[in-house]
Amino acid sequence: MWDARDRELGMDRRITRRDFLNGVAIGIGGLALGSSLTGCTRHGASDSNSNSNAAQDGAGYNPPAASAMRGDHDGSFEAAHGLRDGTFWQTSGAPTHTDATYDLIVVGAGISGLAAAHFFRKQAGANARILILDNHDDFGGHAQRKEFYAGKRLLLSYGAESIESPSLFSPESKGLMADVGIDPQKFYHYYDQNLYSSMKLGSGMFFDRETFGEDRLVAGFGAIPHQEFFAKAPLSDRARKDIVRVYTKKVDYLRGLTMEQKRAMLAKTSYADFLTKIAKCSPEVLPVFQTLSHDLFGVGIDAVSASALYEEGDDYGYGYPGLDAILGAGGDRGNHKPDPYIFHFPDGNASVARLLVRSLIPEAIPGHTMEDVVLAKADYSRLDESQSQARVRLSSTVVRVQHRGDPASAREVEVTYARNGRLYQVRGRRCVLACYNAMAPYLCRELPAKQKEALAYGVRAPLIYSHVAIRNWTSFHKLGVFQIAAPGSYHVYAAIDFPVSIGEYKFPSYPEDPMVVFMVRTPCQPGLSQREQHRVGRVELYDVSFETLERNIRDQLARMLGPGGFDPARDIEGITVGRWAHGYAYTCNPLFDPEFADEELPNVVGRKPFGRIAIANSDAGADAYMDVAIDQAYRAVQELAHYSS
Numbered sequence: 103m104w105d106a107r108d109r110e111l112g113m114d115r116r117i118t119r120r121d122f123l124n125g126v127a128i129g130i131g132g133l134a135l136g137s138s139l140t141g142c143t144r145h146g147a148s149d150s151n152s153n154s155n156a157a158q159d160g161a162g163y164n165p166p167a168a169s170a171m172r173g174d175h176d177g178s179f180e181a182a183h184g185l186r187d188g189t190f191w192q193t194s195g196a197p198t199h200t201d202a203t204y205d206l207i208v209v210g211a212g213i214s215g216l217a218a219a220h221f222f223r224k225q226a227g228a229n230a231r232i233l234i235l236d237n238h239d240d241f242g243g244h245a246q247r248k249e250f251y252a253g254k255r256l257l258l259s260y261g262a263e264s265i266e267s268p269s270l271f272s273p274e275s276k277g278l279m280a281d282v283g284i285d286p287q288k289f290y291h292y293y294d295q296n297l298y299s300s301m302k303l304g305s306g307m308f309f310d311r312e313t314f315g316e317d318r319l320v321a322g323f324g325a326i327p328h329q330e331f332f333a334k335a336p337l338s339d340r341a342r343k344d345i346v347r348v349y350t351k352k353v354d355y356l357r358g359l360t361m362e363q364k365r366a367m368l369a370k371t372s373y374a375d376f377l378t379k380i381a382k383c384s385p386e387v388l389p390v391f392q393t394l395s396h397d398l399f400g401v402g403i404d405a406v407s408a409s410a411l412y413e414e415g416d417d418y419g420y421g422y423p424g425l426d427a428i429l430g431a432g433g434d435r436g437n438h439k440p441d442p443y444i445f446h447f448p449d450g451n452a453s454v455a456r457l458l459v460r461s462l463i464p465e466a467i468p469g470h471t472m473e474d475v476v477l478a479k480a481d482y483s484r485l486d487e488s489q490s491q492a493r494v495r496l497s498s499t500v501v502r503v504q505h506r507g508d509p510a511s512a513r514e515v516e517v518t519y520a521r522n523g524r525l526y527q528v529r530g531r532r533c534v535l536a537c538y539n540a541m542a543p544y545l546c547r548e549l550p551a552k553q554k555e556a557l558a559y560g561v562r563a564p565l566i567y568s569h570v571a572i573r574n575w576t577s578f579h580k581l582g583v584f585q586i587a588a589p590g591s592y593h594v595y596a597a598i599d600f601p602v603s604i605g606e607y608k609f610p611s612y613p614e615d616p617m618v619v620f621m622v623r624t625p626c627q628p629g630l631s632q633r634e635q636h637r638v639g640r641v642e643l644y645d646v647s648f649e650t651l652e653r654n655i656r657d658q659l660a661r662m663l664g665p666g667g668f669d670p671a672r673d674i675e676g677i678t679v680g681r682w683a684h685g686y687a688y689t690c691n692p693l694f695d696p697e698f699a700d701e702e703l704p705n706v707v708g709r710k711p712f713g714r715i716a717i718a719n720s721d722a723g724a725d726a727y728m729d730v731a732i733d734q735a736y737r738a739v740q741e742l743a744h745y746s747s
């Protein structure tokens with residue numbers, strides 16, 4: 103049971119995190135989701151035999167309100183792991199055939215799968231019959247909505263965070279955004295870019311005692327001179343001097359090399375090696391920077407090349423010093439992004455997923471605008487009705503995708519999925535795999551061996567996005583920070599929410615208001631290749647209990663914010679952990695991967711269409727961005743366009 107420190111941290115307090123059943127919360131905001139697990143009302147007639155106990159049909163079913171372990175929640179991955187381990191078919195019975203045939207079956211209801219349905223319907227017409235299957239209890243994939251009630255107020259939170267650099271989007275991605283009603287320009291009005299600076303809140307760094315010898319939060323990064331900032335940090339004089347030097351002195355450490363030579367060299371040099379071997383910093387500086395790359399790459403600076411960091415930039419503004427004077431201006435998305443980081447719905451890109459679902463199944467999400475979608479209450483019981491042309495079926499893990507006959511001439515694809523412990527089968531004239539690439543070879547045994555190998559190459563990064571509802575944010579206010587990099591801590595970054603108010607949803611802009619704190623952890627193991635680090639991290643992610651995560655969250659917030667008056671036992675009102683075992687799509691890493699010719703890149707070989715099956719999702723574009731997921735959906739749908747029936 104709880105020891106004294108546990109009680110001090112509030113582990114024994116009732117909050118909205120343990121009141122759950124199989125990962126589904128009960129009792130939040132008057133909802134009784136647990137009961138909906140067995141509930142069933144109006145499932146479609148033609149397939150109703152196959153889904154008579156579907157949770158999504160139950161009254162009050164509302165996965166965003168579930169707390170505790172979300173993301174890849176319990177119940178979402180067991181069938182897939184059985185496939186991976188070769189045990190699934192040993193224990194499964196024969197599938198129940200349904201007589202339904204769809205024009206398109208999409209595997210995966212993430213942004214890419216929903217976008218594929220959108221593009222297909224545009225092309226094939228409103229009468230096209232589309233079925234979208236997903237293993238999670240909610241749609242959106244990584245773009246997962248979270249709802250908290252804190253201080254009797256609804257607070258929204260997110261999985262995939264923001265629409266990144268929309269001015270760089272392809273015409274197809276821009277077109278999809280416009281089709282569903284998103285005008286990125288409006289965020290300039292909805293996002294208060296001055297709120298935190300007007301309150302003199304800035305960036306801090308938390309130095310933890312395990313890594314740096316003592317717990318100390320230093321505020322004012324970027325606002326006060328670096329020399330002053332790092333003088334307050336528990337670091338040696340040598341480390342301070344070196345850090346201040348790389349941040350402030352514009353030195354071209356590779357003077358004499360051409361730009362091409364510099365780029366080639368930095369592509370093969372980790373940022374850790376850049377700091378110590380090229381910029382000649384003491385190794386003592388490394389712990390300060392080690393995890394700054396976690397949020398964007400899922401690994402530390404030992405495993406990310408200096409040039410990749412330069413190109414990708416840093417959304418939070420801590421930067422990767424020392425590179426600008428060498429490479430100058432001109433990164434792709436990164437240091438020189440054309441757009442500010444403000445394109446954020448209160449539930450992140452879940453609003454994009456909800457707008458896509460609204461356009462496919464208007465009855466499921468009432469309303470008409472990008473403003474009213476934020477608070478629109480989704481009616482999950484309308485997602486999968488027999489009379490609808492487009493249907494979204496949740497908690498359904500696809501386990502086999504196979505042509506009916508020779509792939510070269512077959513007219514249908516048979517899709518088998520597991521749901522509620524039973525197997526079902528549906529047929530489609532086309533199928534888009536918008537799940538992650540590594541899953542595809544297990545589903546589609548008939549793919550050519552070379553393609554399967556390519557699909558299995560990339561390893562998605564595992565991530566933990568924790569969200570903590572707190573009673574108020576006076577502690578942040580007192581400490582003068584809205585975000586904290588915590589390079590040695592369990593979660594390496596924590597921040598109060600993005601100040602965005604849309605429609606009727608108002609941002610909690612007074613420190614006395616309840617707030618959601620966002621925290622990131624990306625489990626990994628320095629010293630291994632990026633893909634190996636992701637594999638090791640994934641094991642940790644599945645092994646760690648919610649209780650351990652909760653304790654770590656409470657302990658870290660207490661230590662970082664305690665000097666500002668934060669008391670975890672009193673101030674924490676809810677915790678939701680977004681566990682993403684298959685998170686960011688993998689981009690080849692010049693430190694570890696061979697230099698593939700463009701046409702031999704694993705994502706390019708892997709995404710080739712095969713008969714009536716095409717491959718979408720962000721893995722197919724080898725980049726973890728929403729527009730990539732959309733563009734790949736567009737391509738996949740185009741590849742199937744020549745099948746007229």
Ligand SMILES: Cc1cc2nc3c(=O)[nH]c(=O)nc-3n(C[C@H](O)[C@H](O)[C@H](O)COP(=O)(O)OP(=O)(O)OC[C@H]3O[C@@H](n4cnc5c(N)ncnc54)[C@H](O)[C@@H]3O)c2cc1C
Nearest residue numbers: 210212213214237243244262263264500537719720727728
């Ligand atoms: C924590 C996190 C934060 C992110 N933040 C951002 C951000 O701020 N901005 C941004 O642009 N991008 C962000 N991304 C990247 C994000 O991956 C993409 O933007 C995009 O949402 C990916 O969509 P997708 O459809 O390709 O993949 P996913 O979202 O992974 O969707 C694929 C779906 O298919 C399902 N699936 C897999 N196998 C099966 C099966 N066998 N049967 C049925 N269903 C299956 C998966 O479980 C999943 O639900 C973030 C990613 C993560 C993990």
